[in-house]
Amino acid sequence: MVQAYILIQTEVGKAAEVAREIGGITGVTLAEDVTGPYDVIVRAEARNVDELGKLVVAQIQAVEGITRTLTCPIVHI
Numbered sequence: 001m002v003q004a005y006i007l008i009q010t011e012v013g014k015a016a017e018v019a020r021e022i023g024g025i026t027g028v029t030l031a032e033d034v035t036g037p038y039d040v041i042v043r044a045e046a047r048n049v050d051e052l053g054k055l056v057v058a059q060i061q062a063v064e065g066i067t068r069t070l071t072c073p074i075v076h077i
Contacts, residue, residue, distance in 0.1 A: 001045055001046075001047065002045065002046050002047070002049055002051075002052050002073060003044070003045045003074040004043070004044055004045075004052055004071050004072055004073040004074055005041060005042065005072045006041070006043075006044060006056060006069055006070070006072070007038040007041055007069065007070040007072065008022075008039060008040040008041070008042065008066055008069050008070075009037075009038055009039055009066070009067045009068040009069075010039040010040060010065045010066055010067060011065045011066075011067060014039075014065035015033040015034075015039035015040055016033045017065060018039070018040050018063055018065045018066060019031045019032060019040045021063050022040065022042055022063055025055070025059050025060065027044050027046055027051075027055045028042055028055075028060075029043045029044065029045055030043040031043075038070075042060065044056075044060075049073070052071070056069060056071050
């Protein structure tokens with residue numbers, strides 16, 4: 001299992017709407033609208049890195065109102 005945080009920037013005024021929509025996507029375990037340099041922070045999980053990439057590119061980035069994403073895979077050191 002691969003887990004990651006996805007940091008998202010949105011269009012002005014779209015953070016809450018984007019977080020709600022992303023929260024309903026399979027593989028997303030948490031989606032919160034926040035303040036700071038990013039507007040939404042998502043925690044997601046997938047079976048492997050390829051599946052995680054597909055989740056981000058095909059589903060999360062397809063949500064209207066998103067301008068940029070940054071995917072941060074979780075590592076256990």
